[in-house]
Amino acid sequence: MPPIAxxxxxxxxxxxxxxxxxxxxRAMIRVVALQGILLSLLPIFVESxxxxxxxxxxxxxxxxxxxxxxxxxxxxxxxxxINHEIEPYLGFIxxxxxxxxxxxxxxxxxxxxxxxAAHKSSLFVPASLATLLAGFLVLTTRRKAISQVAxxxxxxxxxxxxxxxxxxxxxxxxxxxxxxxxxxxVMGIVLNHIQREFSSLDTxxxxxxxx
Amino acid sequence: xxxxxxxxxxxxxxxxFMVPSDRVRPWIVAVTGAAHTAAAVAVVSLGFRLTNIxxxxxxxxxxxxxxxxxSIVFLVCAVYxxxxxxxxxxxxxxxxxxxLLVFLSMTSLLMLSQHLTVMWVAxxxxxxxxxxxxxxxxxQRSLEATWKYLMVGSVGIALALLGTLFLxxxxxxxxxxxxxxFSDLVRRAPxxxxxxxxxxxxxxxxxxxxxxxxxxxHTWKPDAYGEAPGVVGAxxxxxxxxxxxxxxxxxxxxxxxxxxxxxARSLLIALGLLSMATASVFMVGxxxxxxxxxxxxxxxxxxxxxxxxxxxxxxxxxxLHTVNNAxxxxxxxxxAGNIHRAFKSKRLEDVTGAIRRLPISxxxxxxxxxxxTGAPPFGPFVSELLILTAAIDAQRYVxxxxxxxxxxxxxxGMGSTVLAVVQGEPPEDPDGKTYRxxxxxxxxxxxxxxxxxxxxxxIPGPVTSLLEAAAKLxxx
Numbered sequence: 001m002p003p004i005a006x007x008x009x010x011x012x013x014x015x016x017x018x019x020x021x022x023x024x025x026r027a028m029i030r031v032v033a034l035q036g037i038l039l040s041l042l043p044i045f046v047e048s049x050x051x052x053x054x055x056x057x058x059x060x061x062x063x064x065x066x067x068x069x070x071x072x073x074x075x076x077x078x079x080x081x082i083n084h085e086i087e088p089y090l091g092f093i094x095x096x097x098x099x100x101x102x103x104x105x106x107x108x109x110x111x112x113x114x115x116x117a118a119h120k121s122s123l124f125v126p127a128s129l130a131t132l133l134a135g136f137l138v139l140t141t142r143r144k145a146i147s148q149v150a151x152x153x154x155x156x157x158x159x160x161x162x163x164x165x166x167x168x169x170x171x172x173x174x175x176x177x178x179x180x181x182x183x184x185x186v187m188g189i190v191l192n193h194i195q196r197e198f199s200s201l202d203t204x205x206x207x208x209x210x211x
Numbered sequence: 212x213x214x215x216x217x218x219x220x221x222x223x224x225x226x227x228f229m230v231p232s233d234r235v236r237p238w239i240v241a242v243t244g245a246a247h248t249a250a251a252v253a254v255v256s257l258g259f260r261l262t263n264i265x266x267x268x269x270x271x272x273x274x275x276x277x278x279x280x281x282s283i284v285f286l287v288c289a290v291y292x293x294x295x296x297x298x299x300x301x302x303x304x305x306x307x308x309x310x311l312l313v314f315l316s317m318t319s320l321l322m323l324s325q326h327l328t329v330m331w332v333a334x335x336x337x338x339x340x341x342x343x344x345x346x347x348x349x350x351q352r353s354l355e356a357t358w359k360y361l362m363v364g365s366v367g368i369a370l371a372l373l374g375t376l377f378l379x380x381x382x383x384x385x386x387x388x389x390x391x392x393f394s395d396l397v398r399r400a401p402x403x404x405x406x407x408x409x410x411x412x413x414x415x416x417x418x419x420x421x422x423x424x425x426x427x428x429h430t431w432k433p434d435a436y437g438e439a440p441g442v443v444g445a446x447x448x449x450x451x452x453x454x455x456x457x458x459x460x461x462x463x464x465x466x467x468x469x470x471x472x473x474x475a476r477s478l479l480i481a482l483g484l485l486s487m488a489t490a491s492v493f494m495v496g497x498x499x500x501x502x503x504x505x506x507x508x509x510x511x512x513x514x515x516x517x518x519x520x521x522x523x524x525x526x527x528x529x530x531l532h533t534v535n536n537a538x539x540x541x542x543x544x545x546x547a548g549n550i551h552r553a554f555k556s557k558r559l560e561d562v563t564g565a566i567r568r569l570p571i572s573x574x575x576x577x578x579x580x581x582x583x584t585g586a587p588p589f590g591p592f593v594s595e596l597l598i599l600t601a602a603i604d605a606q607r608y609v610x611x612x613x614x615x616x617x618x619x620x621x622x623x624g625m626g627s628t629v630l631a632v633v634q635g636e637p638p639e640d641p642d643g644k645t646y647r648x649x650x651x652x653x654x655x656x657x658x659x660x661x662x663x664x665x666x667x668x669x670i671p672g673p674v675t676s677l678l679e680a681a682a683k684l685x686x687x
Binding site for chain 2: 112113114115116132136139145148152155156158159162163165166168169190193194
């Protein structure tokens with residue numbers, strides 16, 4: 001695994017912090033798009049031959065995670081005329097602190113797990129787990145439906161990173177892509193309905209069903 | 212041949228989507244359901260080794276049990292929905308009927324799948340299909356329930372995917388190739404990398420556990436079951452949770468074969484008891500009888516994994532309880548749906564005297580409550596007792612004591628709500644229009660209840676041998 005892959009993964013880890021630290025919805029979506037582009041670079045480092053499959057994977061990832069889905073989210077932000085603040089349940093400083101703790105825990109935990117010889121000394125496993133945790137954090141502590149979708153995307157990104165370690169078995173990416181496509185598609189429809197019913201995308205409105 | 216069980220419902224779904232009439236469509240669903248049940252019973256009784264098409268799709272004992280059970284639950288719900296959709300004729304049912312059939316197809320695929328990725332795709336498809344079913348009423352409350360369901364469900368399914376990848380990695384390190392075929396994994400399990408196998412099991416347990424509705428990832432359940440039409444609740448509580456449980460059992464089988472059985476079982480016991488505890492807290496004093504049923508479902512999912520966690524004879528008991536639970540949930544959710552319709556409310560403040568207003572549904576709701584809480588002579592009595600004796604045999608006295616305490620608390624809590632619903636005088640009906648219990652909406656429940664009664668008095672021979680074969684797969 002060339003060190004350049006680790007550089008990409010470190011940038012990925014930094015973007016997690018940025019997403020948790022920003023108060024602007026647009027900036028958040030832009031960084032999620034950046035994550036998508038970063039992910040699309042990673043397959044190049046696990047496969048040395050320029051096969052058709054590799055090229056297709058790189059372009060599909062960049063197009064979907066870097067372009068299509070972020071622009072759908074941008075469209076949602078434009079359409080609902082909500083204010084573009086993130087409005088977290090949990091403040092930015094505690095969020096960043098939790099993200100740092102999560103990243104450290106991911107590094108420690110990944111250190112305990114054995115790796116295949118080809119994957120030694122690479123950050124794939126900790127970066128995957130840390131991104132997953134950061135996504136979970138965004139999902140649970142941000143109020144608006146759009147930021148929750150962004151959190152879910154980060155969660156997916158974390159899984160994608162790990163999936164690359166299993167590059168030789170095709171089924172893995174089929175699963176990841178399907179999940180991404182369908183999940184976001186359906187969430188998109190529901191987003192649309194939430195907006196129509198409540199004229200807002202604040203999930204605070206979704207709190208009638210309580211004990 | 213066995214793939215027919217997947218393809219026919221899909222073709223029927225396409226047909227239902229194209230048929231223009233809202234009255235014909237529910238019949239397509241019901242007829243397909245009946246054909247599916249007949250075919251499933253035929254395939255299973257002909258022997259499940261007969262019909263392999265590829266190593267990826269094969270009907271083992273566990274899948275046979277699941278496919279017949281889900282098919283029966285589906286048929287019950289499909290017949291009921293003919294009556295239900297007739298009174299909801301103001302709402303187009305094209306999507307509803309199509310999605311019901313897709314659900315049937317995907318659950319069949321799930322039961323057939325012998326490959327973790329196929330199984331995961333089937334579970335994902337079922338999740339998405341049920342999200343559309345939940346949204347049938349298209350109001351703010353059902354939207355909220357759907358959103359929460361999608362969020363928790365998607366996170367669960369994402370974690371399950373990561374767990375699947377971990378398992379593949381465990382195979383990559385231990386066996387040199389990332390196989391995800393169950394037959395391979397079980398056969399070569401001792402070679403799997405233990406730390407990765409344990410991590411994989413935790414992620415898969417949390418992921419598929421969220422689909423089952425095990426605490427603490429049960430939060431979608433009260434909202435979803437509370438807002439969905441009764442028939443969707445019955446399908447989720449009897450069908451989808453059964454699917455998720457079967458996937459979990461398959462994963463458990465790999466973990467057990469890989470020498471992580473004790474680790475897996477202790478986690479299952481912990482989650483089982485936690486789910487029962489959570490359910491008992493929220494069931495006492497519950498004012499909403501549909502949410503009550505949701506917590507009852509959390510409880511019984513807890514009982515299922517508890518039975519597996521105890522191991523030995525507990526595995527057979529848990530499988531038996533899967534059958535009983537799915538059938539009783541049909542009775543409970545469908546009768547609750549009728550009561551909800553008739554009173555236009557599901558809160559105790561507005562609903563009393565259900566037996567007076569709806570003699571059949573009201574009585575069935577009461578009898579369903581007695582059955583699910585383990586009163587003889589119904590099926591759950593037998594399975595719940597077997598789990599208790601399994602715990603005592605295994606000398607897990609603390610587990611047995613907690614299990615009994617939770618069952619007792621839940622019996623009292625659930626009982627007070629159910630009795631408040633069925634007893635007393637019904638309030639005046641402002642519209643003066645009484646809700647009629649048409650045969651279509653009553654017969655499916657009675658059939659379900661009779662099956663539960665049979666399971667309690669005398670379990671038919673073929674069912675016993677199927678349960679034993681499935682338990683044997685899980686290492687008894």
